[in-house]
Amino acid sequence: xxxxxxxxxxxxxxxxxxxxxxxxxxxxxxxxxxxxxxxxxxxxxxxxxxxxxxxxxxxxxxxxxxxxxxxxxxxxxxxxxxxxxxxxxxxxxxxxxxxxxxxxxxxxxxxxxxxxxxxxxxxxxxxxxxxxx
Numbered sequence: 001x002x003x004x005x006x007x008x009x010x011x012x013x014x015x016x017x018x019x020x021x022x023x024x025x026x027x028x029x030x031x032x033x034x035x036x037x038x039x040x041x042x043x044x045x046x047x048x049x050x051x052x053x054x055x056x057x058x059x060x061x062x063x064x065x066x067x068x069x070x071x072x073x074x075x076x077x078x079x080x081x082x083x084x085x086x087x088x089x090x091x092x093x094x095x096x097x098x099x100x101x102x103x104x105x106x107x108x109x110x111x112x113x114x115x116x117x118x119x120x121x122x123x124x125x126x127x128x129x130x131x132x133x
Contacts, residue, residue: 011061029122073102
């Protein structure tokens with residue numbers, strides 16, 4: 001198992017980024033590596049970090065402005081070679097179909113529920129580890 005996993009968190013709202021960090025903690029589950037976060041508040045910052053490489057999972061805020069996480073997800077799935085899995089933060093459960101349209105691997109609702117979020121993040125990290133192995 002790798003020693004750390006890198007999680008990119010995109011939201012224009014610093015409080016949402018903090019909710020994500022606090023919900024995940026240092027390790028979202030005992031069988032996944034500790035996480036380190038890269039925080040991005042703009043689409044250009046997200047694209048720069050993905051170009052740099054080394055991101056294991058992306059957490060994108062579907063409610064971000066001006067570039068919403070759903071559109072960002074769809075864009076990076078089209079443009080980034082071997083795009084990391086995406087966990088989308090959605091405003092309401094009824095938006096789950098939009099998360100599917102965006103090609104996100106998982107979605108959880110805002111505000112972030114720590115148990116639900118940590119479980120979804122850990123699942124994506126496990127999948128990423130299996131693909132990398």
